[in-house]
Amino acid sequence: MIIAGTHSGVGKTSVALAILQQAQRQGIRLAPFKAGPDFLDPFWLAAAAGRPCRQLDAWMQNDAGMRAQLAQSQDPPLIEGVMGLFDGPNGGATAQIACATGLVVALVVDASGMAESIAAIAQGFARHDPDLRFVGVIANRVGGKTHAAILARALQDAGLKLLGWMDAEAPRIPERHLGLAPPARALPPLGAHLHLDEAFWSLCKPARIKAPAQSASRMLQGVRVAVARDAALGFIYQGNLDWLAEEGADIRFFSPLAGEDLPSADALWLPGGYPELFAAELSRSPTLRAIAEAIRGGMPALAECGGMMILGEAIVDADGRGFPMAGVLPARFVMRRRLVALGYRAWPHRGETLRGHEFHYADRQMRAPLPSAFAGIEGDSGVRIHRLWASFQHWWFASAPRFFARLFRGACR
CATH class of the missing domain: 3.40.50.880 (Class I glutamine amidotransferase (GATase) domain)
Incomplete structure (x- = not known):
């Protein structure tokens, strides 16, 4: 699954970390990935998953290179997107990864101060590229259960699903001049603030990608x-x-x-x-x-x-x-x-x-x-x-x- 966003700062990292924390508690193994060239988000994702986080970057790696990275693990991948879903070179870095890999996309929307309008935003993203496998919305900065219910009804009326919501009281991740600060201490308990629909985990499936043949050259053998x-x-x-x-x-x-x-x-x-x-x-x-x-x-x-x-x-x-x-x-x-x-x-x-x-x-x-x-x-x-x-x-x-x-x-x- 790809955790995409409407724009930078919408809360993709917080949502992805919360999902990984919940997966850890439930004994569900997810393989963390980060879209784009960023170094700092992967520190947090690796800490939450308890395993290394790999990069997926359509520009640096090309489609074959991204598939090779995904093939490094047989566990279901959880990929945090970069910027907005369609932002970046060649029609959007995150969207390009979704098209190249065939993985489903969940859209993070900042729902603070929003009600029925969430459906209009989500519909626009869902319809913008018919090749994307859009499965639903995760609302961030939600005021509570009543607010979440309003958002869910609005999305349902538009033929879309609220896969989960994160409450507005969730702790923020510290930042530094290159982006998020590396985790110098224990991760904040983001998972306790994320409320996922029962159907969410069934959407987290292994990527059906065959591992590429290993290099026969061994160009650095013994170095x-x-x-x-x-x-x-x-x-x-x-x-x-x-x-x-x-x-x-x-x-x-x-x-x-x-x-x-x-x-x-x-x-x-x-x-x-x-x-x-x-x-x-x-x-x-x-x-x-x-x-x-x-x-x-x-x-x-x-x-x-x-x-x-x-x-x-x-x-x-x-x-x-x-x-x-x-x-x-x-x-x-x-x-x-x-x-x-x-x-x-x-x-x-x-x-x-x-x-x-x-x-x-x-x-x-x-x-x-x-x-x-x-x-x-x-x-x-x-x-x-x-x-x-x-x-x-x-x-x-x-x-x-x-x-x-x-x-x-x-x-x-």
Whole structure:
């Protein structure tokens, strides 16, 4: 099932989390997914489901790639949509996922201050694309049982169904400058505020998608890849970890924030995250020195957004306070109070096209020039030094498997 919305901020995440919490209590196994390139909602969805959350993105993955992600689990998928149902490139990111997978769609509507008008809104969404399997509405911010009954009758008169409702007293999820804040504490009890119709669970069915054949190439067989993963650097697509494992890589996690030793490895991946929130702790971490020595010694490395920021000479927060970092790059990274860049990015290279997403509040201020990593790309072209490829982009590895295999093997030039 896809949990879609009329627009951003309507409560898709809260509803999806509440469903996952109820499923956990009832012993129902659901596989969580998030539509679009966002990293933060998946943290919450994974915490509520007690298992990893995977991404579905029609632009980065294409239809075959999305089906491959769905095939990773035999349990019924629960997919939180992105923006409004029909918003995004190519007729709507969430709608495109629904059409490509054949999964049913439940629409979240903010019903605060609304009664019979909910039927007009829901009818418009249900009829806009006849290829969608629209199964009903979940009303959010409902005033109580009487309000819910009015909404249910209005939808029934329009030939639609109220699948459930969430009361207006449900706790809100905290936000941060890149979206929802990652769950630093226990999830709020959203499930206790969601009232589902008995028919709801019967609509949550496994996706009838055949798993694709495994890659026979094993392009990273035996390659040990050290992957930074902690509260400062945690923006990791689960699909990228899946791809590394499928290609034979030996993944070795470590925490720069905790000052852990850099694992014995052949290559290094520094993903994005919130290094600016932990800049003081990172500046004291001995791991940064080990990372710098490894990169200067020729270890192949990919640094994405926040992972690139810890390789500079300093991170400067929005109040002007500077914190020394690894010093591999002759650059300072300065936090801004406004968004610097946002959007999907593509980079054609040797018969493949790298696909990814850029979203950051930091500027890179170079003290000395370096060659571009991804020359000609729209957005940040990044920098190269030693065997390091660094930029503000968050890449989807399976979009260009030969390139990323060469990068982690140290064969990219």
